[in-house]
Amino acid sequence: MGKKTDISAGIAAGGEYKEGFVTQVEQDFVPKGLSEDIIRTISARKGEPQWLLDFRLDAFRRWQKMTPPTWGHLQLPEIDFQDIIYYAAPKRDEDRPTEIDPALLETFDKLGIPLHEREVLAGVKPKSNVAVDAVFDSVSVATTFRKTLSEKGIIFCSFSEAVREHPDLVRRYLASVVPAGDNFYAALNSAVFSDGSFCYIPKGVKCPMDLSSYFRINASGTGQFERTLIVADEGSSLSYMEGCTAPMRDEHQLHAAVVEIIVEAGADVRYSTVQNWYPGDAEGRGGILNLVTKRGICRGEGSHLSWTQVETGSAITWKYPSTILKGDNSSSEFYSVAMTGNFQQADTGTKMIHLGKNTRSRIISKGISAGHSQNSYRGLVHIGPGADSARNYSQCDSLLIGSDCGAHTFPVIRSANPTATVEHEATTSKISEQQLFYCNQRGIPPEDAVALIIGGYAREVLQRLPMEFAVEAQKLLALSLEGAVG
Amino acid sequence: MDSLFVIGQDAVPGRFEALPGEPLRLTFVVLPGTSCAVETEILLARRGCEVDIAGLYLCDGDDRFSLKLNLRHDAGECRSRQLFKGMASGRSRALFDGRVYVGHGAQKTSALQENHSLLLSADALVESRPQLEIYADDVECSHGATVGSLDAQQQFYMQSRGIPREEAQRLQKISFLSPVLDRLPEALVNEVMACL
Numbered sequence: 001m002g003k004k005t006d007i008s009a010g011i012a013a014g015g016e017y018k019e020g021f022v023t024q025v026e027q028d029f030v031p032k033g034l035s036e037d038i039i040r041t042i043s044a045r046k047g048e049p050q051w052l053l054d055f056r057l058d059a060f061r062r063w064q065k066m067t068p069p070t071w072g073h074l075q076l077p078e079i080d081f082q083d084i085i086y087y088a089a090p091k092r093d094e095d096r097p098t099e100i101d102p103a104l105l106e107t108f109d110k111l112g113i114p115l116h117e118r119e120v121l122a123g124v125k126p127k128s129n130v131a132v133d134a135v136f137d138s139v140s141v142a143t144t145f146r147k148t149l150s151e152k153g154i155i156f157c158s159f160s161e162a163v164r165e166h167p168d169l170v171r172r173y174l175a176s177v178v179p180a181g182d183n184f185y186a187a188l189n190s191a192v193f194s195d196g197s198f199c200y201i202p203k204g205v206k207c208p209m210d211l212s213s214y215f216r217i218n219a220s221g222t223g224q225f226e227r228t229l230i231v232a233d234e235g236s237s238l239s240y241m242e243g244c245t246a247p248m249r250d251e252h253q254l255h256a257a258v259v260e261i262i263v264e265a266g267a268d269v270r271y272s273t274v275q276n277w278y279p280g281d282a283e284g285r286g287g288i289l290n291l292v293t294k295r296g297i298c299r300g301e302g303s304h305l306s307w308t309q310v311e312t313g314s315a316i317t318w319k320y321p322s323t324i325l326k327g328d329n330s331s332s333e334f335y336s337v338a339m340t341g342n343f344q345q346a347d348t349g350t351k352m353i354h355l356g357k358n359t360r361s362r363i364i365s366k367g368i369s370a371g372h373s374q375n376s377y378r379g380l381v382h383i384g385p386g387a388d389s390a391r392n393y394s395q396c397d398s399l400l401i402g403s404d405c406g407a408h409t410f411p412v413i414r415s416a417n418p419t420a421t422v423e424h425e426a427t428t429s430k431i432s433e434q435q436l437f438y439c440n441q442r443g444i445p446p447e448d449a450v451a452l453i454i455g456g457y458a459r460e461v462l463q464r465l466p467m468e469f470a471v472e473a474q475k476l477l478a479l480s481l482e483g484a485v486g
Numbered sequence: 487m488d489s490l491f492v493i494g495q496d497a498v499p500g501r502f503e504a505l506p507g508e509p510l511r512l513t514f515v516v517l518p519g520t521s522c523a524v525e526t527e528i529l530l531a532r533r534g535c536e537v538d539i540a541g542l543y544l545c546d547g548d549d550r551f552s553l554k555l556n557l558r559h560d561a562g563e564c565r566s567r568q569l570f571k572g573m574a575s576g577r578s579r580a581l582f583d584g585r586v587y588v589g590h591g592a593q594k595t596s597a598l599q600e601n602h603s604l605l606l607s608a609d610a611l612v613e614s615r616p617q618l619e620i621y622a623d624d625v626e627c628s629h630g631a632t633v634g635s636l637d638a639q640q641q642f643y644m645q646s647r648g649i650p651r652e653e654a655q656r657l658q659k660i661s662f663l664s665p666v667l668d669r670l671p672e673a674l675v676n677e678v679m680a681c682l
Contacts, residue, residue: 385608398618401623405621406619406621407620408617408618408619409616409618410615411616412614414611415611416608417608418610420634421633422634423630423631423634424614424629424631426628428627430623430624
């Protein structure tokens, strides 16, 4: 009897959130709380140069004077910033720092990330032709395919390593898109960021494989504050993927990341995210507070940046991947699917700031809300006085499943150039009864039918994702929908 | 009820309430030389109400105009339509901030909101904030917003048929405003036309 209960509990947990396991790894913490001393400790532990410590302290001093933003359509629980551990690292054997802890490896295996280059190269897991930088709590544990990439002159490593090996590059680009005092959470990140990924693609180089960062929060009571910096030099191209998971816990955990992307003339960057942080349980307890600042700049002529995101996780999502279109003829796209269920809240969208001539942007946002969730699209399209012949098209659709959820659209369109054209449209509705009836009548059960219809509804976004991610995203959407129909 | 408000001349109540079986029809007109901030709320608190709102705003010179419209669907089976057309020239600033709120339980709501603007000078600024806030699932709500300028191809077509450029532009503006102009009395239509 006892055994049977265990199995059913396992199935239930697996069905709800299969990444909800905790890895038993010995971890190295700094004490709880936030102060200049803590920041000095983090910086010292990472062996950082003085300029970076100064940057952190400056950000911290700014942050102390700031208040959390309240304009989001969100009910944020009060966050006690002194009750968070700002740095947690899996302990490493001093003598063998390159060896990955077997328990860690197992974690990433469970998540389906092949960290072992040897295995990949030996063809054991041939499906993956992706270089991965895996970040576990606060530190980057492994970066794969280093050799292949460095032959092309591509730098892809953990942020800490980049600070050591390429300080000039980091110093030149760090905070050039998201300044330290940009907003409350970005300032917090600038003060305490622990690790993240750094990527530099030299002039004219097409990155031969997709690059990927994998983030996982493991330790209890910690926050994750990673920082990603991507620089695509003139004429280069890159496809970058980001994925995230966390264990199931009753408490809220804070994730405040910053992503900065610099796209030089003629370069092309595609940034894809599948966000699957723990969303909290069915009663809305626990879950990740995902408060993220992502911004890219199309600096040079003809540069291009594309954001694709699939958001299914997190108790609260506050995230607006934005593009500053500075270079003439530059273009940007934002494709998003945000799915919320139970008591999840999402306030997400994009900002397209048109400054250069002939700049073009396109926004496609698909929101799906079920259960008691609240799902908002919030966006800004800004056409500056110099953005001659700029063009924007936005489409934001919302789908409601059940009568207790909410779907909202809050766009702002601002134009100061008479030669620019901006178009925005939004619709809100529920799944058509007719479509459902049609499927049912052909023997497709209601839940599968809904998954099918949602798949079609989100198709325009999903097909933008790199192959492997698209499969994962589709599964995630179907999984998140379970129990939402009835 | 069918009411027309010329902003700057007629006072706009802070609140309207629609009644079932009595369609509420409101029209707002803003002529050049009007600087003000108008804010009003339209309530659909009983089942089966119908609301039809339209407006046009012509901003020129140093005009600062903002319209904040809060339309609340608190009861189900109501229908609302909004159409706002704006033109900004000179150094003017025009802001449209329209919210459609559909409360929990306001099922079978149909709400449509449109805001189209023409930006006619490099020193003018147009801002549009069409917002949907929806807490009921069996609804059909949509909004659309555009900001642009007079289509050069249409102008070329007319010019190639002997219509002078200025006259062509005037015709374009009239056609842009015509869905709202149709609702106005002739004297006011003439007044609007004289400003184009």
